[in-house]
Amino acid sequence: GAKVEGRNNWSFYDEGALQAAQHDTQLEALLRRALAEDELELHYQPLVDLRSGATLGFEALLRWRDTVQSPVSPPEIIRVAEERGLIVPLGIWGLRQAVAQASQWRARGKQWFVTVNISALHFAHGDFLSHVRAALDEHDLPGEALILELTESALLEDLDSSMPDLNILTSWGVRIALDDFGTGYSSLSYLRSLPVHLVKIDKAFVFSLQQDGHAFVKAITVLAHGLNLLVVAEGIEEAWQLEGIGALGVDLGQGFLLGQPLPASLAGEVLGTSGFLRGNEPTSGIQG
Numbered sequence: 585g586a587k588v589e590g591r592n593n594w595s596f597y598d599e600g601a602l603q604a605a606q607h608d609t610q611l612e613a614l615l616r617r618a619l620a621e622d623e624l625e626l627h628y629q630p631l632v633d634l635r636s637g638a639t640l641g642f643e644a645l646l647r648w649r650d651t652v653q654s655p656v657s658p659p660e661i662i663r664v665a666e667e668r669g670l671i672v673p674l675g676i677w678g679l680r681q682a683v684a685q686a687s688q689w690r691a692r693g694k695q696w697f698v699t700v701n702i703s704a705l706h707f708a709h710g711d712f713l714s715h716v717r718a719a720l721d722e723h724d725l726p727g728e729a730l731i732l733e734l735t736e737s738a739l740l741e742d743l744d745s746s747m748p749d750l751n752i753l754t755s756w757g758v759r760i761a762l763d764d765f766g767t768g769y770s771s772l773s774y775l776r777s778l779p780v781h782l783v784k785i786d787k788a789f790v791f792s793l794q795q796d797g798h799a800f801v802k803a804i805t806v807l808a809h810g811l812n813l814l815v816v817a818e819g820i821e822e823a824w825q826l827e828g829i830g831a832l833g834v835d836l837g838q839g840f841l842l843g844q845p846l847p848a849s850l851a852g853e854v855l856g857t858s859g860f861l862r863g864n865e866p867t868s869g870i871q872g
């Protein structure tokens with residue numbers, strides 16, 4: 585009857601919650617060890633100028649070192665890090681790695697940038713900005729070479745405390761990208777008031793480009809350009825998506841078709857090739 589079912593549901597729920605907590609505790613321990621023993625690394629995925637086909641910069645993405653497949657996905661690592669008080673050391677580690685790498689690449693004489701994903705929790709912790717400043721100074725990297733990626737929900741969560749920080753970062757030349765744009769429930773009017781420089785259209789819209797994604801990408805691009813923002817499309821996997829996105833005036837593209845996330849040494853080789861990455865010849869639709 586209903587009573588037995590109810591009991592079963594409760595016991596199932598408790599067991600699930602317990603397992604989830606144990607899982608998180610194990611992952612937390614793994615993560616602490618990884619941070620202490622240098623078991624993490626960043627991989628770098630190209631951001632490609634859709635008019636020239638040139639790689640203009642890279643997004644830094646968290647990976648477990650020396651594993652074919654990470655024991656846990658990056659979003660799960662980030663969730664546990666946020667819940668267990670590890671996101672600040674993890675974020676600062678990532679920032680320092682990426683800034684050091686960007687400065688090596690800039691030493692080759694081009695204006696390449698690196699983008700780093702940042703949790704909004706950093707702004708609640710007072711010294712994040714001083715870590716950014718110190719990393720830039722230590723590696724003699726201009727702020728223009730660094731882009732911080734924040735999701736709209738993260739950004740809007742605590743706007744009062746993040747706004748002054750964002751303005752300081754902007755004054756250093758550091759740019760802010762609104763990540764996964766279109767997936768949150770924030771108002772488009774925030775684009776006017778936030779110190780944001782790039783909009784990264786979520787891959788869901790690229791995947792649905794043959795349906796309603798087309799209208800979204802078109803509208804977001806027109807709006808963003810009207811506000812002098814650069815537009816990036818994520819998740820470009822197929823040639824028809826690349827053509828469709830290019831035809832809509834999107835500035836930059838990112839996705840497996842244009843380049844996988846790669847360890848720094850391999851990503852560096854990409855920078856040696858001009859124009860489109862080997863094996864991905866430009867299609868007629870996106871040649872300027």
Ligand code: C2E
Nearest residue numbers: 645646658659662678701702703819820821838839840841
């Ligand atoms: P994101 O910032 O939106 O990063 C883009 C994600 O899409 C990456 O997944 C990337 O590997 C994946 N991707 C790139 N091109 C394609 C494509 O063509 N098709 C598909 N299906 N996926 C593509 P990843 O590396 O698993 O990271 C997932 C999320 O985890 C990131 O989403 C970001 O929110 C978070 N993340 C990753 N690294 C970091 C980090 O160092 N710090 C923080 N705070 N978050 C991170």
Ligand code: MG
Nearest residue numbers: 643701733763
């Ligand atoms: Mg990102």
Ligand code: MG
Nearest residue numbers: 763764784818
């Ligand atoms: Mg993204």
Ligand code: MG
Nearest residue numbers: 764786787818
């Ligand atoms: Mg995303």
